[in-house]
Structure formats: structure tokens, C-alpha cells
Amino acid sequence: MGNRLAGKKAVITGGASGLGAAMARMYVSEGAQVALTDINVEGAKQVAAELNATRKGAASAFAHDVTNEQQWLSVLEQANTEMGGINILINNAGIGSMGSIEDESLANWDRVMRVDVDSVFLGCKHAIKFLKENAPAAIINMSSIAGLYAAGTMPAYNAAKAAVWLLSKSVALHCAASKYDIRSNSIHPVFIRTPILDGMGKALNVENVEQRDKLLARGIPLGRIGEPEDVAYAAVYLGSDEAKFITGIELKIDGGMSAK
Numbered sequence: 001m002g003n004r005l006a007g008k009k010a011v012i013t014g015g016a017s018g019l020g021a022a023m024a025r026m027y028v029s030e031g032a033q034v035a036l037t038d039i040n041v042e043g044a045k046q047v048a049a050e051l052n053a054t055r056k057g058a059a060s061a062f063a064h065d066v067t068n069e070q071q072w073l074s075v076l077e078q079a080n081t082e083m084g085g086i087n088i089l090i091n092n093a094g095i096g097s098m099g100s101i102e103d104e105s106l107a108n109w110d111r112v113m114r115v116d117v118d119s120v121f122l123g124c125k126h127a128i129k130f131l132k133e134n135a136p137a138a139i140i141n142m143s144s145i146a147g148l149y150a151a152g153t154m155p156a157y158n159a160a161k162a163a164v165w166l167l168s169k170s171v172a173l174h175c176a177a178s179k180y181d182i183r184s185n186s187i188h189p190v191f192i193r194t195p196i197l198d199g200m201g202k203a204l205n206v207e208n209v210e211q212r213d214k215l216l217a218r219g220i221p222l223g224r225i226g227e228p229e230d231v232a233y234a235a236v237y238l239g240s241d242e243a244k245f246i247t248g249i250e251l252k253i254d255g256g257m258s259a260k
């Protein structure tokens with residue numbers, strides 16, 4: 001338990017699972033209040049209940065499809081009322097997608113763009129109003145190492161996460177020029193052990209999770225895939241006032257992969 005985020009009020013999308021839930025846990029342990037949003041509202045409620053058992057009123061949960069603009073407007077209003085302000089937005093909800101450019105369908109491409117890119121656009125666009133009222137504030141957008149380095153097997157995901165990368169910088173520059181004291185940064189993890197990797201296991205045709213993780217770790221200099229807490233530590237830093245001079249950066253959490 002610490003207080004690096006004491007007084008901070010964070011909206012975390014995709015808070016029901018994986019990285020969203022891990023960030024929520026670490027945010028609350030560092031003193032923040034969190035509003036967890038997810039299309040899987042039961043999952044978000046479960047994580048919120050677990051957190052409220054550690055500190056009463058620490059977490060709330062909202063049903064939210066991040067591709068839906070109306071839902072963004074109402075979730076932000078409700079979270080703002082519930083927490084008495086919003087000063088951190090973590091655009092984390094997202095989906096993976098595998099398939100070469102020849103195999104990819106326009107329908108799936110559109111789906112990935114809606115969930116992984118439109119969501120971040122809508123979140124940034126509509127949260128600024130609340131963040132500037134509660135500055136100093138921070139936006140953290142979950143991109144991927146796949147937004148910086150391509151693979152032939154994931155054109156839609158590569159393109160979506162690259163869009164999030166530069167969108168984050170554009171938002172950073174706009175907020176700085178507008179003197180809002182809202183920082184905007186992107187996080188770029190390599191493979192991290194969460195349910196999103198289930199799809200990769202299938203694509204790699206491996207029998208179990210150990211085999212999958214071993215295969216995925218082959219290109220990572222530290223020799224292993226990451227844990228959700230590796231990303232949560234970065235999100236604590238970028239959300240806290242310790243990072244008050246940090247905006248427009250891409251923080252890679254990749255076990256050294258991009259050093260090669």
C-alpha cells in the first residue's frame with residue numbers, strides 16, 4: 001500500500017480483465033479511486049467488489065461498449081459524479097486479431113478499428129472536458145509493441161495500435177498548446193500473460209499455456225513474457241504527478257525486444 005496516486009480519480013476501460021484489472025488493483029493500492037468500465041459489466045463489478053473490500057468506495061463499475069459514443073458520454077458523466085471528478089483516463093479496452101493481409105476481411109478490419117482505435121478517439125475527445133476541470137490530469141492509451149513493429153500475421157492490429165501511438169501524441173500536443181495540464185502518453189507492451197493471448201495459443205497450435213508462453217518468449221531478450229503488474233507499474237508512474245514533465249512519449253514494456 002502506498003500513496004503515489006492519493007486523490008487521483010481514474011476511469012479505466014476494459015477493467016474487467018487482464019491489464020485493466022491489474023492496473024485497477026495497483027491504482028487502488030496506491031490510493032486512487034477507480035471507475036471500471038467494460039462490455040463485460042459482471043466482470044467489472046467483480047473486480048470493483050474485490051477492491052471495495054480492501055477500501056470502501058474505492059471502485060465503481062459501469063457497463064460500457066467503448067465503440068459507442070453515447071455510452072462514452074453517459075459513463076463519463078456518471079463516473080464524474082460518482083468519484084467527484086476524473087483526472088486520469090486509461091483507454092485500455094481492446095481486442096487482438098490475427099490473419100495475414102490476404103486472409104483479413106473488411107468486416108474484421110472494421111471491428112478491430114472500432115474497438116481499438118475509435119474507442120481511444122472517443123475517450124480522449126470526450127474526457128478532456130472533465131480532465132481539464134480536475135488537472136493536473138493524465139491520459140494513458142494502451143497501444144502495443146505491435147504498434148511500433150509489424151508482423152505479417154496481424155495487419156489490422158498493427159495498424160490499429162500504430163494509430164493509437166500517434167493519436168496519443170496529437171492529444172498531448174493539443175493539451176499542451178491549450179495549457180490544460182493534461183498529459184497524454186501511450187504504453188507499448190510486448191506479450192503479457194492475460195486472456196488476450198488465448199487467441200494466439202490457438203493460432204500457434206500449441207497444446208498448453210506453458211508451450212505458448214515459451215514460444216512467445218523466443219524473441220524477447222529477457223527470455224520471458226511479461227506479467228500484468230509490469231504494465232500496471234508503468235501506468236502508476238504515468239498517471240501520477242511523478243510524471244509531470246512526461247507527455248507525448250511511448251513507454252515500451254517489452255523485455256528488451258525493441259533494443260535489437
Ligand SMILES: NC(=O)c1ccc[n+]([C@@H]2O[C@H](COP(=O)([O-])OP(=O)(O)OC[C@H]3O[C@@H](n4cnc5c(N)ncnc54)[C@H](O)[C@@H]3O)[C@@H](O)[C@H]2O)c1
Nearest residue numbers: 014016017018019039065066093094144191192194195196
Ligand atoms: N496482453 C498482451 O499481451 C498485450 C500486449 C500489448 C497490448 N495489449 C493491449 O492491452 C489492452 C488490454 O488487453 P488485455 O491483455 O488485458 O486483454 P483482455 O482480453 O484480458 O482484456 C480486454 C478487456 O477489454 C474488454 N473489451 C473488449 N471489447 C470491448 C468493448 N467494445 N467495450 C468495452 N470493453 C471491451 C474485454 O471485455 C476485456 O475485459 C488491449 O488494448 C490490448 O490490445 C495487450
